[in-house]
Amino acid sequence: xxxxxxxxxxxxxxxxxxxxxxxxxxxxxxxxxxxxxxxxxxxxxxxxxxxxxxxxxxxxxxxxxxxxxxxxxxxxxxxxxxxxxxxxxxxxxxxxxxxxxxxxxxxxxxxxxxxxxxxxxxxxxxxxxxxxxxxxxxxxxxxxxxxxxxxxxxxxxxxxxxxxxxxxxxxxxxxxxxxxxxxxxxxxxxxxxxxxxxxxxxxxxxxxxxxxxxxxxxxxxxxxxxxxxxxxxxxxxxxxxxxxxxxxxxxxxxxxxxxxxxxxxxxxxxxxxxxxxxxxxxxxxxxxxxxxxxxxxxxxxxxxxxxxxxxxxxxxxxxxxxxxxxxxxxxxxxxxxxxxxxxxxxxxxxxxxxxxxxxxxxxxxxxxxxxxxxxxxxxxxxxxxxxxxxxxxxxxxxxxxxxxxxxxxxxxxxxxxx
Numbered sequence: 001x002x003x004x005x006x007x008x009x010x011x012x013x014x015x016x017x018x019x020x021x022x023x024x025x026x027x028x029x030x031x032x033x034x035x036x037x038x039x040x041x042x043x044x045x046x047x048x049x050x051x052x053x054x055x056x057x058x059x060x061x062x063x064x065x066x067x068x069x070x071x072x073x074x075x076x077x078x079x080x081x082x083x084x085x086x087x088x089x090x091x092x093x094x095x096x097x098x099x100x101x102x103x104x105x106x107x108x109x110x111x112x113x114x115x116x117x118x119x120x121x122x123x124x125x126x127x128x129x130x131x132x133x134x135x136x137x138x139x140x141x142x143x144x145x146x147x148x149x150x151x152x153x154x155x156x157x158x159x160x161x162x163x164x165x166x167x168x169x170x171x172x173x174x175x176x177x178x179x180x181x182x183x184x185x186x187x188x189x190x191x192x193x194x195x196x197x198x199x200x201x202x203x204x205x206x207x208x209x210x211x212x213x214x215x216x217x218x219x220x221x222x223x224x225x226x227x228x229x230x231x232x233x234x235x236x237x238x239x240x241x242x243x244x245x246x247x248x249x250x251x252x253x254x255x256x257x258x259x260x261x262x263x264x265x266x267x268x269x270x271x272x273x274x275x276x277x278x279x280x281x282x283x284x285x286x287x288x289x290x291x292x293x294x295x296x297x298x299x300x301x302x303x304x305x306x307x308x309x310x311x312x313x314x315x316x317x318x319x320x321x322x323x324x325x326x327x328x329x330x331x332x333x334x335x336x337x338x339x340x341x342x343x344x345x346x347x348x349x350x351x352x353x354x355x356x357x358x359x360x361x362x363x364x365x366x367x368x369x370x371x372x373x374x375x376x377x378x379x380x381x382x383x384x385x386x387x388x389x390x391x392x393x394x395x396x397x398x399x400x401x402x403x404x405x406x407x408x409x410x411x412x413x414x415x416x417x418x
Contacts, residue, residue, distance in 0.1 A: 001022060001025065001034060001035070001036055001037065001096075001097040001099075002037045002082075002097070002098050002099075002100060002101030002105040002106055002109050003018075003022065003036050003037065003038045003039075003042045003045055003046065003049070003100055003101060004018065004039075004042055004072075004100040004101040004102060004105070005018070005039075005041050005042050005045070006018040006045075006100070007100075015045065015048060017132070017134070018045065018048075018049075018100050019045070019048050019049055019051075019052035019056070020052065020056060020134055020137070021099050021100060021123045021132065021137065022049045022052070022097075022099065022100065023049055023052035023053045023056050023057045024057070024123055024137045024139075025097045025099060025121070025123060025139065026049075026053055026057070026059070026061060026062070027053070027057040027059055028139050029095055029097075030059070030062075031062050031095070032062060032063075033062055033063055033064070034061070034062045034063070034064040034065075035064065035065055035066075035067055035085060035089075036049075036064060036065070036066045036067065037067050037069055037078075037081065037082055037085075037101070037105060037109075038066055038067070038068055038069065039068075039069055039070075039071075039072035039102065039105075040068065040070065041072075042072075042101075043066060043068060046064070046066060049061070050064075067081055067082075067085060069081055069105065072101070072102045072104060072105055073102050073103075073104050074104060075104040075107060075108055078102075078104045078105045078107075078108035078109075079108040079111060079112065082096075082105075082108050082109055082112045083108075083112045083115065083116070086112050086116045086118060087116065090116065094116070094118040094119075095118065095119050095120075095121055095141075096109050096110075096112060096113050096118055096119070096120045096121070097109075097120075097121050097122065098110060098120055098121070098122050099121070099122040099123040106122075110142075110144070113142070113144055114144040114147060114148050115148070117144075117145055117148055119141050119142070119143055120141075120142050120144065121139055121140065121141045121142070122139075122140055123137050123138070123139060123140075124137075124138060124139075124140045125137045125138055145176065145177050146177040146178070149174075149175040149176065149177045149178050149181075150178065152171050152172070152174060152175050153171075153172070153175060153178055153180075153181070153184065154415055154416065155171050156168045156169075156171035156172050156175075156184065156188070157184070157413050157414075157415040158415055159171060160188055160191070160413055161412050161413060161415065162266075162267075163195070163263045163266060163267055163410075164267075165188060165191050165192035165195055166192060168188045168192075169185070169188050169189060169192055172184055172185050172188060183209070183210050183212070184212070186205050186206075186208070186209045186210075187205070187206070187209045187210070187212055187216070189205045190202045190203075190204075190205030190206035190209055191206075191410060193205065194206075194219075194223070195260065195263070197256070197260070199223055199226055199227060199230075200227060202223055203220070203223040203224060203227055206219065206220050206223060207220065207224075212411075212413055212414075213411040213412060213413045213414065214411060215409065215410070215411035215412075216411055218406070218407045219407070219408065219409075219410070219411070221407065222252070222256075222404070222407045222408045225252065226249065226252045226253070226256075229245055229248055229249035229252065230249060232245050233245050233246055233249060233298075239293060240293055243290045243293045243294075243295060244290070246290055246295060246297075246298065247287055247290035247291070247397070248399060250283060250286060250287045250290070250297065251287050251394070251397070251399055251401070251404070252404065252408075253283065254280055254283045254284060254287060254390070255401065255404040255405050255408055256408050257276050257277075257279055257280045257283065258277075258280055258383075258386070258387060258390070258405060259405065259408050259409055259410070260276050261273045261276035261277050261280065261383060262383060263410070264276060265376070265379045265380060265383060268376065270373075270374040270375065270376055270378070270379040271365050271366060271367040271373065271374045272367070273374075273379045273382075273383070274358075274361065274362040274365055274367075274368075274374050274378075274379060274382065275362065275365075275367055275368070277358070277362070277379075277382050277383060277386050278359060278362045278368075280386055280390065281333065281355055281359065281386060281389075282333050282336070284389070284390050284393060284394075285333065285336035285337055285340065286336070287394070287397075288340055288345060288348070288393060288394075289336065289339070289340065289343075291345075291396075291397075292309055292343050294306070294309075296336065300328045300329075301328065301329040301330075301331070302327050302328060302329070303319060303320060303323040303327045303328075303329050304327055306319055306329065307319075309343065310342060310343070318335075318338075319331075319339075322335075333352070333359070334352055334356075337349055337351060337352035338352075347392075347393075348393070351389050351392075351393055354385070354389060355385060355386065355389060358378070358381075358382040358385060358386070361374060361378055361382070362374075
């Protein structure tokens, strides 16, 4: 309860009105404990208020204590003290009464109510000359939750737009008064799942989510196509057709990883970005190998089949040495590009040699095999180089790489607070 010195030209009447108002609040709420926020001038009125509880209201005043605000016209001091006390008692049910006090005190009390999600109240009633007529008092409560929820929604949108999807969901979870909260929740959960590469879960949320920004419908179509490709790859197509479908599916994943890496760079998480770009380079080789019906992800490279494809190549000892007792060949990233060269893809080996310095940085990074941090300039440059190589290497494929990159880019939601 903030306590002023009363309103009116007659000091005795002003104090009487203040006592009647404050004692009415105490009678209305019957608090277990009461904290008075007083100025040096109003401190002595606490005993008058307690006497008013007994004499006017017929109740015993609750246990109480006084928090003294030395300068009750200084908003910052009023706010700091009232906010600090409310936080200290946040585990209890709190009502903040701002029926009296300086303008700075009552304004601070209202803002504390907003920030701590506690009800703020004041006494009102029929008025004469701007003053409440005794006997007509009643309490007026104001719950500022809706305003606070609106602020949290704007903060959640801002977190979403900066790729902090977990934080955006956390902010939404505390909102209870905004009708569109569930609409944003479905959208945020969809992109939260997608950013973690859980495409099925992401589509489940985005399938019926509202298009709150340009790009959501394109994203939904991208996910739908990716999931349909996953389903088709499980059906009984010929090996050649299965390889074509897998090639398209892997390319969708590759493009999504490029966007994922770009978001990590925007977040200055360069080591994470390098890890994703390394996978893009490996996935690129696997996408290209499917042109020859060689599936190095969900299938296996068999030496006997590879020997038939490379029948014009004299030296196949490299691949023979890599075959296990079952004839399955396991080769690393560099060898995959060398194999593409052997299969007749001109420049495949050069692609690898061009990217090798960046791949070495990744291998030396703290999230791979070394302890060296990755710097932003290197991450930006690697993204550009990997994209350029991917675009050039995929020119012969019947897919529009740049269109897919745009289709899978996350939207920016409009935010009035930005």
